[in-house]
Amino acid sequence: xxxxxxxxxxxxxxxxxxxxxxxxxxxxxxxxxxxxxxxxxxxxxxxxxxxxxxxxxxxxxxxxxxxxxxxxxxxxxxxxxxxxxxxxxxxxxxxxxxxxxxxxxxxxxxxxxxxxxxxxxxxxxxxxxxxxxxxxxxxxxxxxxxxxxx
Numbered sequence: 001x002x003x004x005x006x007x008x009x010x011x012x013x014x015x016x017x018x019x020x021x022x023x024x025x026x027x028x029x030x031x032x033x034x035x036x037x038x039x040x041x042x043x044x045x046x047x048x049x050x051x052x053x054x055x056x057x058x059x060x061x062x063x064x065x066x067x068x069x070x071x072x073x074x075x076x077x078x079x080x081x082x083x084x085x086x087x088x089x090x091x092x093x094x095x096x097x098x099x100x101x102x103x104x105x106x107x108x109x110x111x112x113x114x115x116x117x118x119x120x121x122x123x124x125x126x127x128x129x130x131x132x133x134x135x136x137x138x139x140x141x142x143x144x145x146x147x148x149x150x
Contacts, residue, residue, distance in 0.1 A: 002080040006049040007036035008088040011134040020100035032114040045084055058096035063089045065141050067132050072119035085123050087134035
């Protein structure tokens with residue numbers, strides 16, 4: 001059985017994406033990743049994503065749209081991960097990153113300069129080449145969403 005993980009790809013108006021570096025004492029120390037984490041029993045993917053963003057960055061999730069899915073075998077006791085990547089908008093512009101050594105806002109073409117976790121490689125390549133454009137996906141979802149029925 002695989003572990004379900006949710007991950008947030010947060011893009012600012014200047015096209016920069018938020019990445020975080022794992023702490024020295026974490027598993028896979030000093031590797032870079034997108035914010036997110038494991039889905040707890042009874043949580044939907046969106047609930048888990050909102051919780052992880054609150055815990056890791058002290059921010060509020062406004063909108064999330066799935067943009068990619070990766071099944072990754074780490075081997076050993078880690079087993080396999082089923083990761084859903086979301087294009088995300090958040091309410092706050094100021095972050096309070098907790099569980100990271102450091103965070104950075106980088107352009108998609110700069111992602112390859114960072115040592116990411118192996119499970120992120122395909123998504124990194126798609127973001128770097130423009131195959132996935134999170135802000136455009138979110139904007140398209142807003143324009144295609146049905147009107148409020150209140």
